Amino acid sequence: MKQHIVNSNKILTAGSIIYLLLAVVFLLSSCQSNNPEDIKAVVDENNFPSLAVNELESVITDSGKVAYRFITPEMNQYENRKQPYTEFPKGLHLIVYNDQEEIDAQIKSNYAIYYEDENLWELQNNVEAVNFKNEVINTEQLFWDTKKHLIYSDEFIKITTETEILTGYGFESDEKFENYTIKNISGILSVEEEQRKEP
Template identity: 30%
Template sequence: MNRKPITKKNRKEVPKNIFFKTNLFYKEKGFLKFFIYSPVIKEYDFYTLFPNGLNLFIYDQNTNQYTYISADWVKSIYKIFYHIKGNIKIMNYKGDLLKTEEIFWDRRKKKIFNKKYTTIIFHSNEIILHATNGIEASEDLKKIRLKNISGTFPVK
């Protein structure tokens, strides 16, 4: 039998924990901070993987509002930096909707960004914007910078 020696390069990493059909409620000082539903969660030493996606509600206790995020695949590194892929939808409490296929989220800086085609639909005034070369925005979508933009504006 001819076996290769196990090295760091060809070693298969094994998760510490695997959770199926999981609902997570995270509270701080008795207040709900966020709620996650995911079909599969795999915890590793330095990151958490959501290979079948997730639905995430982030609550703001001061305004009693939430931001919603859904995606097909998520990798969370130290619960600070997120790589999110596949059928991404982010909706803020006003109903503004961001849609894209890949995005990065830095929770420490409270920013999201990508270099992919992104669409934003503003609920209040029916404006639809398309960013061909990506986006930089605050995580609540209050401040947005679109790259190579086009759009549709309602005329009254």
């Protein structure tokens, strides 16, 4: 009798193991999609950058003179897309030079993307630009149209000069941030007033 009980326990244990294995296989197979579109998306080369570079510093020249300098921790280029673009997921530092190769302006952001067909830059997240007058422009999104030589934004903008702080919505400027306008000014505050407010 005891022998019979031991054997039945062994059969139940083996049966339980087989049941558990079947359940695991079923769950794993149900998590994977057999949809042709999903499979194509996984193996599609267009989902991977055609060029990936870390710690890049690049110089663009015009008539033999340095016009721009780009510094970024990571650059991913997607040339095989219908709308090719270059992405800077960890941010970008752009330096603009004048004809004497002196720094005219600098722009930094935590994220940037360049749309090749449109010759359009989009900078996002903690965008900060400084011109040669040391005026500081802060916003969360900024576009740079290199065809029109125009920089613009529809987002909230803050400009800090030596004497005042301007805030508003909508912004247009030349590439050197020398001549700019705020479309809808919401506030003008002297730097001295702002310093008095700070604890």
